[in-house]
Structure formats: C-alpha cells, structure tokens
Amino acid sequence: MGHRCCTKQKVKRGLWSPEEDDKLLKHITAHGHGSWSSVPKLAGLQRCGKSCRLRWINYLRPDLKRGSFTAEEEQIIIDVHRILGNRWAQIAKHLPGRTDNEVKNFWNSCIKKKLLSQGLDPKTHNLLSLRQRASNKAACKHSQQSSFTVFNITSQARDTDNTMMMAAPVVTFPDNQTMVMQIPSSEPQNPNAAHAQNLNESTIHPYGSSLDTTIVSSSSIQLHGLGNMLYENPCIWDANAIVEAIEEPRAESLQPPQQDKEKICETGNDKFDTDASFEIEGGSFDLDLIESTLVSAAMCRDLSCTMDDFGWNF
DNA sequence: AAACGTTTCAACCGCCGCTGC
DNA sequence: AGCAGCGGCGGTTGAAACGTT
Incomplete structure (x- = not known):
C-alpha cells in the first residue's frame, strides 16, 4: 500500500537514482515545488508527491549541511530534546542545515545509547533506576571507556x-x-x-x-x-x-x-x-x-507545564 | 575469505491538522 | 457539518555499510 496520493498511478519506490535526483532538482530549481502532488508529473518522475517532497527536504535541498554532527550540535539536540521530547522537526529548527529525519536518526543511533551508558533515561533525561540501569548494563559496558x-x-x-x-x-x-x-x-x-x-x-x-x-x-x-x-x-x-x-x-x-x-x-x-x-x-x-x-x-516537581x-x- | 551480527540512515507508513469546497 | 486533498510529522522498516569472529 502506498500513500493515498500514490494509489491512482503507478509509482516507483525505494532508493532514488541519480537521474531521478537530477530531474527533481532541475524542476524545483526552475519552478519551485508549488503543489507537491503535481511535482512528479511536471518533473517527469514516477514517484508520489510525498516521496518527492521527502527527497527534496532530506537530500536535495541546497542549504543542507553534510557530514557528521558536531559536539555542539549534539549538545543542542540533547538540550532541546530535554525540553521538547521527540519533536524532531522543532529540534531540527535549532540546527541550520539539518533535517528532522537526520536529527531523529542521530538520536536513535548515537545519543540515545550515550545517555543510556551514562545512566540517563533518554526519554526523561533523568537518572535511570538501578534496575533500569542494570538492564542497560550491556550498553554501559560497551561504551564505558568513552564516558x-x-x-x-x-x-x-x-x-x-x-x-x-x-x-x-x-x-x-x-x-x-x-x-x-x-x-x-x-x-x-x-x-x-x-x-x-x-x-x-x-x-x-x-x-x-x-x-x-x-x-x-x-x-x-x-x-x-x-x-x-x-x-x-x-x-x-x-x-x-x-x-x-x-x-x-x-x-x-x-x-x-x-x-x-x-x-x-x-x-x-x-x-x-x-x-x-x-x-x-x-x-x-x-x-x-x-x-x-x-x-x-x-x-x-512536574516541569511539564513549564516545558x-x-x-x-x- | 566468508559468514554472521550490528549499525546507520534513506525512505516509507500512517496519522493528524489545516484548508477549501 | 462533512468530506477530500494536502503538507507535515514521528515512528518504523529494511537495505547497505561496517565490524567481528
């Protein structure tokens, strides 16, 4: 099942080819995206509008910053996440050139583990209970040398x-x-x-x-x-x-x-x-x-209201 | 070198809220 | 008011890359 918007026509899925990227990039550079649902047709792509939008936002946008996250960016993510929780789009707004998807992936693959290894609950940023920490022992053991x-x-x-x-x-x-x-x-x-x-x-x-x-x-x-x-x-x-x-x-x-x-x-x-x-x-x-x-x-105290x-x- | 396990991350899925009809 | 279309979002998936045995 694809998106509702994709059910009308046959659309390609999966990884984007360089040719598709090129078509999308040229089209949006020349005309802007306007209505995303019309982009595939206008750009000559057999993709759904959502897929085009995602590809543009997460990969083709010219203002994207490439490469791994800096320590400063990591700290910002942790700080803002403590306040906002998993609101990746909001967090990403504090990191120019980074996308919500990128931030989310970085959180799930790196920061989460780092916090766990430090005995902190990634959801609340509070200390884990001893039991919780014991269950994360493996993770701690894994990264103890770096924290x-x-x-x-x-x-x-x-x-x-x-x-x-x-x-x-x-x-x-x-x-x-x-x-x-x-x-x-x-x-x-x-x-x-x-x-x-x-x-x-x-x-x-x-x-x-x-x-x-x-x-x-x-x-x-x-x-x-x-x-x-x-x-x-x-x-x-x-x-x-x-x-x-x-x-x-x-x-x-x-x-x-x-x-x-x-x-x-x-x-x-x-x-x-x-x-x-x-x-x-x-x-x-x-x-x-x-x-x-x-x-x-x-x-x-319950800080959630303040948050x-x-x-x-x- | 091969098999296997783990990690990363691009892309998809499904839901939600907004808007226009 | 109800519906459909759309954009946006967070959660999840799975292929590719990487590491280990």
Missing part, C-alpha cells in the same frame, strides 16, 4: 531508630574528585556575559527565554548554594553555559582525591541545605550531567 558517571544519587538518611527515612538525595562524586568546570574565554563577549559570571546569581536561570548562547567568560567559578537554587527555583539551567564536550580526558586526568571524602548535598526536612561548593579549578566538567541528575533528584510553555517559543 563515566559523574556522580550517583543514593539514599542514606536514617533516623535515630535506624529506619529508613524518605530518600534524601546524596550526591557522591566519582572517586571523591574535586569537580572541575572550564568555561572558555575566547568568545566574543555577549552582553549577558557580565551578569553570567557569577553562576550563583545569574548563570542558572530559566531556560525557556532563549537558546541563544550566553558566553560565560570567567575561567573559574564556584557553585555555592546550588541545592537551594534547585529547590527554590523551578528552573532549568542555562545549558549554554555548558561549554566543554564530555569527550575530554576524564577521571584519570582529574586531580587526585581531595581531603573531602564526599561532596554531599543533602536535604533536611524539605529543604535542600548544602555545604557543597564545587571547586572549579583546572580541567573540564560536564555541567549537563550535573543538571540532569540534580534536577531529577532534587526537583521532584510546554517553553516549547511555544521555538
């Missing part, structure tokens, strides 16, 4: 009777490392950069206003009171502050264990009281993972 879990959320609060209390997220960093984040300073200064320098005050802000880049020019920043921020502000971090790809040398290149055994953000009652200040020294750190994990652990609101702006 690592930045930290784990565990529950270890107990009351005086030694009975388990409500899960209080405890953030344990790998190998008790000092957390490190690097922000480039070579970019042209964005007017927002000045106010963004102090992450505690300004860099973390509602996401939806814009996806335009906010360049943070400071080379070192400290995150104080992060927990309060997360609890008090139903916001999403500005992912554009994430500037270093995670492919940088990882745990082995970080500094040796520091004096602090663990950096712990723990909740008392309903409050996210933290002494955790993330030392920013040399090296790189994946803020995005922190975001995903902390948001999932600390913000037990939808943000979606309108795209």
Whole structure:
C-alpha cells in the first residue's frame, strides 16, 4: 500500500537514482515545488508527491549541511530534546542545515545509547533506576571507556531508630574528585556575559527565554548554594553555559582525591541545605550531567507545564 | 575469505491538522 | 457539518555499510 496520493498511478519506490535526483532538482530549481502532488508529473518522475517532497527536504535541498554532527550540535539536540521530547522537526529548527529525519536518526543511533551508558533515561533525561540501569548494563559496558558517571544519587538518611527515612538525595562524586568546570574565554563577549559570571546569581536561570548562547567568560567559578537554587527555583539551567564536550580526558586526568571524602548535598526536612561548593579549578566538567541528575533528584516537581510553555517559543 | 551480527540512515507508513469546497 | 486533498510529522522498516569472529 502506498500513500493515498500514490494509489491512482503507478509509482516507483525505494532508493532514488541519480537521474531521478537530477530531474527533481532541475524542476524545483526552475519552478519551485508549488503543489507537491503535481511535482512528479511536471518533473517527469514516477514517484508520489510525498516521496518527492521527502527527497527534496532530506537530500536535495541546497542549504543542507553534510557530514557528521558536531559536539555542539549534539549538545543542542540533547538540550532541546530535554525540553521538547521527540519533536524532531522543532529540534531540527535549532540546527541550520539539518533535517528532522537526520536529527531523529542521530538520536536513535548515537545519543540515545550515550545517555543510556551514562545512566540517563533518554526519554526523561533523568537518572535511570538501578534496575533500569542494570538492564542497560550491556550498553554501559560497551561504551564505558568513552564516558563515566559523574556522580550517583543514593539514599542514606536514617533516623535515630535506624529506619529508613524518605530518600534524601546524596550526591557522591566519582572517586571523591574535586569537580572541575572550564568555561572558555575566547568568545566574543555577549552582553549577558557580565551578569553570567557569577553562576550563583545569574548563570542558572530559566531556560525557556532563549537558546541563544550566553558566553560565560570567567575561567573559574564556584557553585555555592546550588541545592537551594534547585529547590527554590523551578528552573532549568542555562545549558549554554555548558561549554566543554564530555569527550575530554576524564577521571584519570582529574586531580587526585581531595581531603573531602564526599561532596554531599543533602536535604533536611524539605529543604535542600548544602555545604557543597564545587571547586572549579583546572580541567573540564560536564555541567549537563550535573543538571540532569540534580534536577531529577532534587526537583521532584512536574516541569511539564513549564516545558510546554517553553516549547511555544521555538 | 566468508559468514554472521550490528549499525546507520534513506525512505516509507500512517496519522493528524489545516484548508477549501 | 462533512468530506477530500494536502503538507507535515514521528515512528518504523529494511537495505547497505561496517565490524567481528
């Protein structure tokens, strides 16, 4: 069964030949596509209109960008997907020269696996449960060499009777490392950069206003009171502050264990009281993972409404 | 070199919303 | 209001390419 529009006439299916591409390209270059349903006839093709449209959009369009996705593009996809979900066409609008189909394929073949290997649910971007993670063990094993879990959320609060209390997220960093984040300073200064320098005050802000880049020019920043921020502000971090790809040398290149055994953000009652200040020294750190994990652990709030609101702006 | 398994990605399928009649 | 045609979209498929044994 073909499309309804294709049932009237015999149409060719499957891969496009160079000759067909040439016909379609010449026709649209000369006349535009007008009504897609009339294109096959006018262009001398035995294809249905939908097939022509798809071929043009996904392959023949002159403004298409070829080649593999860059780390920056990948980050944009992840960031926008976190907000919009599988709305590939919307996501693709943030990537000039990329098609929804391309983005979708890249997501399914690469990013999805990458997130799973990091213990993150590709649908929600939250941490997978231990059970879910166990079921993805194979995938993790496969890609462990190119990624690592930045930290784990565990529950270890107990009351005086030694009975388990409500899960209080405890953030344990790998190998008790000092957390490190690097922000480039070579970019042209964005007017927002000045106010963004102090992450505690300004860099973390509602996401939806814009996806335009906010360049943070400071080379070192400290995150104080992060927990309060997360609890008090139903916001999403500005992912554009994430500037270093995670492919940088990882745990082995970080500094040796520091004096602090663990950096712990723990909740008392309903409050996210933290002494955790993330030392920013040399090296790189994946803020995005922190975001995903902390948001999932600390913000037990339904962000979907906010997300939808943000979606309108795209 | 061959067989087999896995990944990639172009193309198709079917549904939905919009528009015009 | 109901219908048909159309464009657009997300999910799925399957052939080709690639990797492994």
